[in-house]
Amino acid sequence: MDLADDETIEDLVTKSQQLEEEIFLNQIREFYDTELERHKELYDFVADQTNNFRDFDAEIIRKEPRVVKILRYLVKPPISQMKFGQFNGVGSTTNYEGEDPSTPNKDIAQQMADFMQTNMDERKVPWIYRDVDVDDWIDYSRDWTCDIIAQSEAKTRYRNWRKDIQEEKVAEAMKEAGLQRVSRSSTISDIDDIPASSFVSETKVAGPGDDQKADFVARPAKEEMLFLEAKAIGVKIDSYKRIKEIRNKESDWRSGFPNARVGAALAGWIPASQIETLRGDDIEVFWEHRLGSLQNYLQSFQ
Numbered sequence: 001m002d003l004a005d006d007e008t009i010e011d012l013v014t015k016s017q018q019l020e021e022e023i024f025l026n027q028i029r030e031f032y033d034t035e036l037e038r039h040k041e042l043y044d045f046v047a048d049q050t051n052n053f054r055d056f057d058a059e060i061i062r063k064e065p066r067v068v069k070i071l072r073y074l075v076k077p078p079i080s081q082m083k084f085g086q087f088n089g090v091g092s093t094t095n096y097e098g099e100d101p102s103t104p105n106k107d108i109a110q111q112m113a114d115f116m117q118t119n120m121d122e123r124k125v126p127w128i129y130r131d132v133d134v135d136d137w138i139d140y141s142r143d144w145t146c147d148i149i150a151q152s153e154a155k156t157r158y159r160n161w162r163k164d165i166q167e168e169k170v171a172e173a174m175k176e177a178g179l180q181r182v183s184r185s186s187t188i189s190d191i192d193d194i195p196a197s198s199f200v201s202e203t204k205v206a207g208p209g210d211d212q213k214a215d216f217v218a219r220p221a222k223e224e225m226l227f228l229e230a231k232a233i234g235v236k237i238d239s240y241k242r243i244k245e246i247r248n249k250e251s252d253w254r255s256g257f258p259n260a261r262v263g264a265a266l267a268g269w270i271p272a273s274q275i276e277t278l279r280g281d282d283i284e285v286f287w288e289h290r291l292g293s294l295q296n297y298l299q300s301f302q
Contacts, residue, residue: 002293009272012287019289020268024234027161029184031154039070039146039153046070047142052134053125057115058189065096065103071112076121088112142266166232166288167201167215170265173291174199174218177298187211191257195301196222207252214249215265221301226261227253233268243274250283265294 003009025065046067047053049060053074061067069239072084072093085092088111095102104112120128125132126139171181180198188194199218203229216228229246233239250262265279267288278285284292 002296009275011192013270013272014277016267016287018271020232020234023162024158028154028158031157031161032129032150035157036146036150037147040142042066043070043142043146047138047165052127052138053116053120053286054128056113058106058113061109061112062103062106065101066098068093068096068112069149070145071116074116074121074124075119076123080146084112084115088115088225095288125174151298162232162234163230166230166267167266169288170216170228170294171199171201172299173294174216177220177295178302179218179220179298188214188217189256191219191225194219196220205253206256207247208255209252212249212252214253218298223259224236224261224301225257226263226284226298227257228263228265228286230265230288232266233266233270236269237270239268239270239274243270243277246278246283247281248301250281263294263297265291 003012042064045064046060049063050056061071065115068084072081074078075084079087081093081097082091085094089108090104096104122129124145126132126137126141165299175181178193178197182194182198182200184194184200184203186193187206188200194200194217199216201216203214203217205214205217214227215230216226218226218228220226227249229249231241231242231246246262246264253260253262261284262282263284263286265286265288266275275285284297286297
């Protein structure tokens with residue numbers, strides 16, 4: 001890990017935390033706003049087709065399977081895809097809620113419709129259960145329901161996006177170092193399983209027990225191999241578990257490849273003490289906001 005003059009590990013930790021907070025706040029808000037508007041449109045569609053949720057039948061679910069997500073969040077309390085599916089004769093409703101949804105058969109769709117008729121949250125659709133004007137409550141119901149959905153969807157989208165962005169940055173640093181990205185579907189059990197001056201992502205590595213997945217395996221030179229994990233950690237308390245995962249993998253990888261080098265590309269909320277722990281295990285530390293050090297490290301073997 002490269003440090004500038006008068007720079008400490010604590011300085012790098014603090015900078016990484018600041019950057020992670022900025023990334024999170026900027027991107028999660030964008031995802032939330034997008035998901036909120038998207039699900040408001042879906043809510044309005046369901047309300048229009050069902051007389052404001054009074055008249056569910058199988059046909060509306062088969063016509064637009066994605067309404068299942070709205071239905072799940074109108075239950076008290078909202079329930080998961082697997083739980084809602086289990087109640088209605090399928091393993092999960094995942095396939096009905098995506099951008100290209102499949103269509104449930106008539107029996108499954110009718111079970112879902114019947115389930116909703118008896119399990120809706122009366123607070124979200126009070127006009128069905130009390131003598132109140134739907135126009136006074138429908139906007140409130142829509143905002144409440146879709147806010148809960150948008151929060152959940154934004155968190156999932158951010159988590160996936162953050163991982164992808166970090167791995168793209170690491171891959172770009174490896175390319176800048178002169179390594180070529182190659183594909184591999186089978187487990188790596190020998191240094192010659194990937195060509196020199198290349199790298200592969202998301203691949204399994206043979207070990208003494210179960211095979212361990214590596215985010216990246218690079219071979220910068222004929223006799224050199226680097227196993228590298230990429231971790232962007234948004235919550236400080238999670239860092240202890242994530243660092244332990246890296247250390248456990250390091251132990252397994254070096255059991256099968258005693259001369260291999262092990263590294264971690266890190267970002268986010270990681271205490272300085274955990275960085276020292278990695279270094280004590282001879283694990284090279286690279287910071288996402290300074291991946292030039294990874295590029296230099298790889299080029300040093302060429």
